[in-house]
Amino acid sequence: MRISRRALLSLFPTAPLLAAALPPAGAAAAAPAGHARLLANTVAVFAGTPESNARPEAAAKLAAIDATAGTRLAALDGAGQGELFRGLPLGTSDSNLNASFQYLYEIALATRASGGPESGLHGNATVRRRVIDGLSWLHDTYYGDPARGYYGNWFNWEIGISSHVSRTLVLLADDLAATRPDLAPTYVATMDAYLRNGENGDVDLDSRFHTGANLADITMNRVLQGAVLGDDARVRKAVADQLTVYRTIDPYQLRHGVTDGFYADGSFIQHASVAYTGSYGTALLARVVQTLKIFEGTDHLQDRDLAGVVRDWVVNGFAPLIFEGWMMDIVRGRAVSRTTTGYAAAATVVEAVTDLSAHMAGADATALKGYVKFLKETSAAAPDPAGFVSPVTVVRHADILADASVPAADLNAESRNVAFNAMDKTVHRRPGYAFALARSSTRVSKYEYMNGENLMPWFQGDGAHYLYLSGQDQTRAFGVDYYTAVSPYRLAGVTAPVETRRTIPELYGTLWYDNPEAGFTSSSEAQNTYVYFPRGTNAFSGGASLGAYGAAGLVQADDAAYAAKQAGTLPDDFVAYRNAEATKSWFMFDDEIVVLAAGVGDPAGRAVVTTIDTRIADPSDDIDVTGELRDGTAWSGTGTAPLAWLRYANAAQGTAVGYVLLDGPRPTVALDTVTRSRRVVRAANPDTPVSKKVFSLSVERPAAALAHALVPHATEERLRTYADGPVSVLANGVRLQAVRHTGLGLTAANTFARGTHRAGRLAIDGPASVLLRESRDGTTDIAVADPTTLRHTVSVTLRGRTLRADAVDDGVRVSPVPGGTRVDVDTWHSYGRSFTARLRP
Structure with missing residues (x-):
């Protein structure tokens, strides 16, 4: 007989776990100086700084924060039995519980975002106390017993709720230290207990749930928790775990069996096998750029060119998939069925690139800023900066658009x-x-x-x-x-x-x-x-x-x-x-x-x-x-x-x-x-x-x-x-398909079966994909790939005069054969990438 997951969770005693995980009261007060910087940086990311919030460009963002908090407070006032907020009944809905924590965070945020409307929320100790009371009530009533919780979607329990709680603990760190020093360590212990797909309440890099964008979210939550508690070991372990996200995935040497992440050709995979640049990929991009901002001025990311890694993601992974401000549908997974648009998905990229540009210098910084301008000018629905996460980003975006020295330019070549x-x-x-x-x-x-x-x-x-x-x-x-x-x-x-x-x-x-x-x-x-x-x-x-x-x-x-x-x-x-x-x-x-x-x-x-x-x-x-x-x-x-x-x-x-x-x-x-x-x-x-x-x-x-x-x-x-046009079909069968474009001097072929297949001048040892371009100056360019990813070598013979190698990729060999020139390509463990060679008479 199989035991249900929830029943299995109830077998674990939670009280000893909670007691063992609780640091001494007042631990936050003993936080190293680096943790104080982490806390200050995090508040700046979400609530802005006095300097950013004084700028007129930030007014709409601050007004939106304030208005949202006002709506949440009204719902808090109107709550009925079994609710913290009106319309969110608790006890059986994990989505409602997650939303309740989100609403508390949004209220806390308004109390820290200075420079907004004169609503009386900024610095309001009474409102902050209401948030703290709400956190306490939710924990005591609906969240604090992991044996009763963990119904519905695992994401809410391991990532969603923890994200809202961790940020709220940062925003209210001083108030909690002064009035409820027990609440932050209690919550952190409970969040650890809910990390069921981890190991002993921590990240497990061997878990299929702790990969890619999900891992970035989990580790960032744990960084914030460590900063609040003054737990340096927790912060450093979370940083080490998150750094694995930046590694390029090598499908032939997987680490921890993980296929989620960015590949050498710019592809991004999440959920082990789903093309997901336009949804999970944008979430990952946003999170890792926040990481750069939150760790600025600390020693955690020294001697690492993480900004350069992320810049390569943008150029090779994201930019090709954004057309005039629209994120292409082919990489949005199930998100294509949502009413949020490809423009909204691309707006997340604009926001991240805006902040990333501040971590780059010289031509790299100019290129990223130019791309921000380009997307603003070409999008049918340019992003509204008021929708950005941070007031600091809103102001930085405005500065980029106003900088006459930066030309608008795509990161893509025109063709x-x-x-x-x-x-x-x-x-x-x-x-x-x-x-x-x-x-x-x-x-x-x-x-x-x-x-x-x-x-x-x-x-x-x-x-x-x-x-x-x-x-x-x-x-x-x-x-x-x-x-x-x-x-x-x-x-x-x-x-x-x-x-x-x-x-x-x-x-x-x-x-x-x-x-x-x-x-x-x-x-x-x-x-x-x-x-x-x-x-x-x-x-x-x-x-x-x-x-x-x-x-x-x-x-x-x-x-x-x-x-x-x-x-x-x-x-x-x-x-x-x-x-x-x-x-x-x-x-x-x-x-x-x-x-x-x-x-x-x-x-x-x-x-x-x-x-x-x-x-x-x-x-x-x-x-x-x-x-x-x-x-x-x-x-x-x-x-x-x-x-x-x-x-x-x-x-x-x-x-x-x-x-x-x-x-x-x-x-x-x-x-x-x-x-x-x-x-x-x-x-x-x-x-x-x-x-x-x-x-x-x-x-x-x-x-x-x-x-x-x-x-x-x-x-x-x-x-x-086209009746007498440049395109002609050379072959169209289940073994070989090929066309010739006379205007471009191009022959293109796919061979789907073993054996030698002929298309124009080409004799291809299949299966393979081949492009051949013959220029008027005698130059011949060829590209070869193995679409099966299974072959050791692909050979192509160019019939006619003998050609010599002018420039070839590693793994390409050119040799004369009777009646032509042979190109041998070592495709083993290349994962389908193209190999090119330039040949001359």
Whole structure:
């Protein structure tokens, strides 16, 4: 018989633990001088300084702090039985308990934020006493007995509540020392007792819960607790634990088995296998920049270039994923179903970069400040500094914007292709647009569902793409309304079987599959592996970058849950869905993205739909759909037709996308008005109806081969040129897919099987991704990658005249062979990265 987690917790005696953890009363008074600096820095981070708060730019932030506290005090006054704050009944809701602690923190913050409105909150000893009384009552009644607590979400008990409490203890440290010296050590002991996923009430670096952004949060809480108690050992242990977050993840030499964190190619993973730069990644960025600020002037981070490490995260990890102030949807996990937008996610980056710039010097500082200005100028919804955490940051942001010596500049080159192969994502940027591609594999999850969020995510990692157009408000094109209005089976770029799937709540009546006997509880490893974020069963997912050009490939397959169900390792009542099959490539140039698909179908005999693109528009937008048939006849409207090309234009938003149909069955054009509630994608969303015009271009049947090009901002005249245009398909099968772009002198190929595959001048020992560019001056550039991450060596032969190596990456060897030149690349343990070589006659 299995014992429930809560019952198991009740077996641990808490009284001895609490007694052993309690330092002597008044310990805070004995804090070393460094701890006093930590406390002062922390107050400055959250409440500002007299200097920052005297600036007019901080007034809106201070007013917001004050207004929030006033609202919380009114709720405190109106509380009923079993509540500390009106509307937050306690005893069974961990979310309400967490919110109650948050409200106390927000009141305490207003009492420390000087320079705000004349509300009487700043320095108000009576209000601070009410906060202390509230802390005491919550501990005595609902929090202080860990055997009774720990229901609901583990995050609230181990991170959320501790964050609010730790900050409140810092803000009220002097008051607590004077009136309740026992309360801080009592709370710290209880917080240790709730750290159930740790070891002996402390961080456990071997725990899957103590990684990445979560570890940064936990360790920062423990730093603040140590500073309040004057416990130097606690602070130093927390610092040492947090420093592990800054290490680049080496997938071949994992430390503590942790895959969460930043990789060499800029990828960020959380939850072991979820691409998460835009949510957990932004939380981590915010926390580590706060770390730099809180430890300033102490000896804890001396001789460490942590600011330089974080700067590299921003340049290589965050900046490629932000387009005109919008954080791309491919790295936001389940957060894509929330009503908070990609602009809000990017605002967190702006806030962090603003503060990070103060820890840099010279050109690095200028570049970061210029990026802050650039995002302000290009975003359709620039961040409101009043929403920043710190008044100090608000003032620093204002100073950057006012500094005429700093030019606004992107951290990205105008043209950039980034293969985030460690998280199975690709970003292709050009002036006027950005193309983002979501892949998955045996290494990276297909999607993330959790806690009733992202209810219909099934195909989000199966080659779903997002084409962001310059000058557009992306909230009208993507984000929660895109997922609400667009069928989950018809996301742009997806091949899906025609069937109806049910969400987790529909299947099981709860927010997860509940079967403790089989190892399925809300946060179990089985739940993560098969329900929350299942990985794929395909090894081929990746691609190569050559300068600003790219190739990516994916072999679409089932997820881990379906494979396990077929193997008989999951319970009979566990529901798993079979996927369609397809082999796909994306070749990314300047004016177009060429997409090939082969072997599109379903072994089970179901109908299959491949969606070339889907776009949404407001109901009042004037949508114009025009095209030309293969015989040259003009065409417009909707329906199925033998199209040579199609153009979608939205005059209201000033956007247009062209589609060149290079090969395949007749596509179907649809333009419908859809109205759905945002609650269909997230249970906690307001029941707000969303009405959108939904345009789709799709192929409604299996196909041996499909080929098309996406052409951003295309005119009809431009689309007509593709009849004799620069793009030609060299091969499109399940073993080899390749194209040639004559205008750029580029040949791009993905080989999906073993053996030698020929494409133009290339003879490729597959599987591999290869880009070849031949310049008029005789220079030949080549990029090679192993999308399987499993090969020791990839060999490519360039047929024709013999070439010599001019510049090559480490691990690349160039040698003459009869009839050409051979390039051998040592790809073992490279995790899919690109190797390049420049060759000359």
